Amino acid sequence: MDKIEIYWNGFEPLVRILIVGTLAYISIVLVLRMSGKRTLAKMNAFDFVITVTIGAVFGRVLTAKNVAISEAVTAFVLLAFLQFIFSYVETRSSSFRKIFTARPKMIYYKDSFIEKNLRKERLVKSDVLGSIRKKGIGSLEEVEAIILEADGTISVIEKASNRRNTTYDDLLEKK
Secondary structure: OOOOOOOOOHHHHHHHHHHHHHHHHHHHHHHHHHHHHHOOOOOHHHHHHHHHHHHHHHHHHHHHHOOOOHHHHHHHHHHHHHHHHHHHHHOOOOOHHHHOOOOOEEEEEOOOOOOHHHHHHOOOHHHHHHHHHHHHOOOHEEEEEEEOOOOOOEEEOOHHHHHHOOOOHOOOOOO
């Protein structure tokens, strides 16, 4: 059985962490730069999974003696490739997009909250009102619509006198 050191195991492990950590960090940055802006933009579910997994690989290679930097770089490249494949298929297949990508949801429209959508998205009105205030709007009377976007951000659309062909027409429930 290997001897386990809790407080000090010498300089060798520290030097390994410094070297491997630096190389892994540079590898992550290069792979992310090559994989495109989408990887670094606001995240959907599979972007989030890729990000968390890259962090897990980075942590593992940094601290585990038995994981070589080449294995970590291979994992980084695989994850970036999977993210590229998902985003490529997502842009070309509406059925894939429906399964893997959240759609925006109208949560307020013409002077009333859409309670069913608030509950479904697990939002409370006070959070929505906070988003309105952050946009510099002082009253709901100035708001036409509020949309929870696919990336989790809240869009606030102010009232206008002549609004046709809006960017949110597809989110209105047909009666």
